[in-house]
Amino acid sequence: MAATTTSRAPATPLHNRINPKPWPSDQRVISNFNPTIPRSERRRTLAVLATLRRDNRDDESHNAIEGKNKNSIELQSLLEDFPYELNSKDSNSLPRPLTSTYFSNSVSDGSRLRVAYQGVHGAYSETAAEKAYPNCEAVPCEQFDTAFEAVERWLVDRAVLPIENSLGGSIHRNYDLLLRHRLHIVGEVKLAIRHCLLANHGVKVQDLKRVLSHPQALAQCENTLTRLGMVREAVDDTAGAAKFVAFHKLNDTGAVASSTAARIYGMNILAEDIQDDSDNVTRFLVLAREPIIPGTDRLFKTSIVFSLEEGPGMLFKALAIESRPLQKQALQMLDDNNNGFPKRFPYLFYVDFEASMADQKAQNALGHLKENYQFLTREIKGFYEILEAFDVWPHPNRTKKRIR
Numbered sequence: 265m266a267a268t269t270t271s272r273a274p275a276t277p278l279h280n281r282i283n284p285k286p287w288p289s290d291q292r293v294i295s296n297f298n299p300t301i302p303r304s305e306r307r308r309t310l311a312v313l314a315t316l317r318r319d320n321r322d323d324e325s326h327n328a329i330e331g332k333n334k335n336s337i338e339l340q341s342l343l344e345d346f347p348y349e350l351n352s353k354d355s356n357s358l359p360r361p362l363t364s365t366y367f368s369n370s371v372s373d374g375s376r377l378r379v380a381y382q383g384v385h386g387a388y389s390e391t392a393a394e395k396a397y398p399n400c401e402a403v404p405c406e407q408f409d410t411a412f413e414a415v416e417r418w419l420v421d422r423a424v425l426p427i428e429n430s431l432g433g434s435i436h437r438n439y440d441l442l443l444r445h446r447l448h449i450v451g452e453v454k455l456a457i458r459h460c461l462l463a464n465h466g467v468k469v470q471d472l473k474r475v476l477s478h479p480q481a482l483a484q485c486e487n488t489l490t491r492l493g494m495v496r497e498a499v500d501d502t503a504g505a506a507k508f509v510a511f512h513k514l515n516d517t518g519a520v521a522s523s524t525a526a527r528i529y530g531m532n533i534l535a536e537d538i539q540d541d542s543d544n545v546t547r548f549l550v551l552a553r554e555p556i557i558p559g560t561d562r563l564f565k566t567s568i569v570f571s572l573e574e575g576p577g578m579l580f581k582a583l584a585i586e587s588r589p590l591q592k593q594a595l596q597m598l599d600d601n602n603n604g605f606p607k608r609f610p611y612l613f614y615v616d617f618e619a620s621m622a623d624q625k626a627q628n629a630l631g632h633l634k635e636n637y638q639f640l641t642r643e644i645k646g647f648y649e650i651l652e653a654f655d656v657w658p659h660p661n662r663t664k665k666r667i668r
């Protein structure tokens with residue numbers, strides 16, 4: 265519900281070792297942008313996106329990689345490859361606000377969409393992107409920031425990014441980036457995360473001295489990894505960890521990743537379901553340039569972020585807005601220590617509530633919030649349909665491999 269702005273630790277040293285040595289037939293990852301793109305070129309990029317062509321520059325194949333052969337692209341090459349101007353009189357080619365039906369799989373399966381995710385082929389985020397839009401072209405990005413920028417700069421149509429996990433908690437970096445970028449939340453995806461311990465063929469658990477993975481994945485497997493006495497090393501994503509161990513044929517290093525990543529990079533699964541709790545779910549947000557128009561025909565969620573002036577019980581009062589007669593009995597947050605430090609840190613509160621802004625009651629509640637409290641910031645980050653159901657993924661009926 266609420267999170268502070270503390271950010272996750274920056275990229276690890278391994279990050280640089282992984283990316284400069286691309287796997288021969290793997291997709292290239294969106295990594296950098298020209299920050300100053302003239303308007304006319306932006307329009308050209310839009311037209312390129314409309315063609316959604318797949319280029320087949322990745323001819324080489326490697327037997328350890330399944331050939332999905334999707335390509336990510338860089339803005340510059342897009343602009344160079346597409347010398348045509350968009351006809352501005354053609355209203356069909358201009359961006360239009362998304363409607364709530366856009367996110368509904370029954371209406372659109374996403375087959376025309378390019379969807380950015382952080383990580384490489386085989387990352388959980390890729391699965392989440394494909395779950396949101398089953399026939400989309402999932403586009404890998406090196407970092408979360410890159411995925412945000414890819415949407416902003418019309419390289420892709422959506423981004424699907426993790427925001428919280430039932431075991432590991434909030435993904436603070438993405439909360440921060442939501443504020444820094446002007447994208448809108450238009451949907452959510454929940455994915456059951458089932459981690460495996462992967463190693464190269466012939467390597468046993470006893471041979472492993474260290475294990476690589478995304479910090480969230482390592483945190484979600486804390487108990488198992490502690491029991492095995494393994495040194496943990498954080499990298500950009502789970503699939504990237506598997507890819508690194510496979511590519512360098514390491515015999516003393518394992519990876520925590522999905523069974524899909526094991527298949528893609530030709531690795532052996534030493535143990536399955538190594539997360540600390542079987543109910544390990546990550547919630548991903550779907551981001552777009554345009555907001556959807558909330559309706560009242562379906563259940564909607566609205567996400568807002570605000571900060572409050574310092575003062576006792578301010579958050580309680582703000583959240584108790586619907587029970588206004590009890591307002592005066594709000595709990596007081598007392599802090600009698602006067603040790604030279606500020607009494608409180610500045611907090612940002614992220615609140616998701618189950619209501620559509622097309623609903624009069626939700627409009628009233630937000631109106632009251634605005635009128636009655638001195639907000640330093642108050643921003644609506646998006647409206648989206650509530651998506652409660654999630655699949656057990658990837659192989660619910662398979663017998664688990666346990667560590668002996």
Ligand SMILES: O=C(O)C(=O)C[C@]1(C(=O)O)C=C[C@@H](O)C=C1
Binds near residue numbers: 426
């Ligand atoms: O590394 C991946 O495969 C990711 O998709 C990232 C990520 C995350 O950031 O939380 C996504 C889902 C899991 O919670 C673990 C890692």
